[in-house]
Amino acid sequence: MRMSRYFMPTLKENPSEAQIVSHRLMLRAGMIRQSSAGIYSWLPLGLRVLRNIERIVREEQDRAGCQELLMPTIQPADLWRESGRYDAYGPEMLRIGDRHDREMLYGPTNEELITDIFRNTARSYKDLPKILYHIQWKFRDEVRPRFGVMRGREFLMKDSYSFDLDYEGSKRSYNKMFVAYLKTFARMGLKAIPMRADTGPIGGDLSHEFLILAETGESQVFCHRDFLEMDVLAEDIDYHSDEQVQSIVEKFTSQYAATDEKHDAAKEQELGVDLISARGIEVGHIFHFGTKYSKPLNAVVAGPNGEEITVEMGSYGIGVSRLVGAIIEASHDDNGIVWPESVAPFKVGIVNLKASDEACAKACDDIYAKLAASGVEALYDDRDERAGVKFADMDLVGLPWQLVVGPRGLQNGIVEFKSRVSGEREELSIESALSRLCA
């Protein structure tokens, strides 16, 4: 993408409304703009990151055997009356009337709707197990929307729902999602710690929140010091192997980790200096709630002997739009964002130091075309701006690599190749710079 044509309204000054670094940087890099409290438009640069996160989430869900569908954002109130949650959900739910005075709502989550789909389609135990998911916008009328996309009112969530015949089956589904989440967050360069958590308005007997530690986190958490050094889950998982899945879950749950609400004060004595207390950002939350929704909504299948079996369920959420902010909280410096390569909006930025110089422009055009031909996405600063402005913008936007092309280096066929993470610069021939990026 040529920056001279790109819609990327960067800001030099820190916007006064932003209290935390990720919100500041997202506004400054031209990724989002607020439309009303807790509701944002995603500008082209921000949308590229959101889509990359979505893609990783989707790939890992599919790998774990989940199937994607798409449910609507607007739901009928009656379904929520059936589960008993319509009144209980309170003012966080945006209630809407249509032209026929039918009561509708903008979905804050989809347990009722998916259970309705399931009860109208599944017939036999042979239809199980199943895990269905979608990636869809939610609305929660939060008391205090803040920190940009971190606590929005409208936000993008990946939510999955599992259906099993019995408790053992639903525990297997829960464990699969547990492992898929470890893998998903690791691919985004995040160390997300699974912690015992309160089930709140979703309900159920068992749940884990996945949190990344950050001073700006909204949750108070407690965990064993070992988690600071834990390896993120890098290996490939065979989701058909219950043993492998279970052993990974056991490894991560064997050490103490809990959010504020589930914290056991006795652990403070027991663990002593090994217990750390910190702030965390909740990027995912998984729930096992058995028949909480399937029973009132009568989601049953016929068992092997024709008997009726009420299905056992769980639900599993990832805050897709919150992750954009969370990744920035975890990865930035004084100059701006430092994107992990897996979610970066572009892999490399080409900085033309002298746009008015014909040779320089030609070399940059050529590099840009060659990268494109190899499928490498580049943000090409071809603007007629001072070098200082270009460097500052490139650092702010945080692409993993920068290729700096100036008239002096070009005379010797040399460009500068800079890593955004380490700040290291190397002088390379154009060919070797290209082959590094295309490798």
Ligand code: P5A
């Ligand atoms: C699980 C999937 C649920 O809603 N039902 C379907 C369950 N869980 S949850 O914990 O309430 O939300 C899942 C994840 O969504 C993100 N999230 C938010 N992101 C931005 N702004 C918000 N206001 C917001 N609320 C929740 C979190 O990452 C949470 O883990």
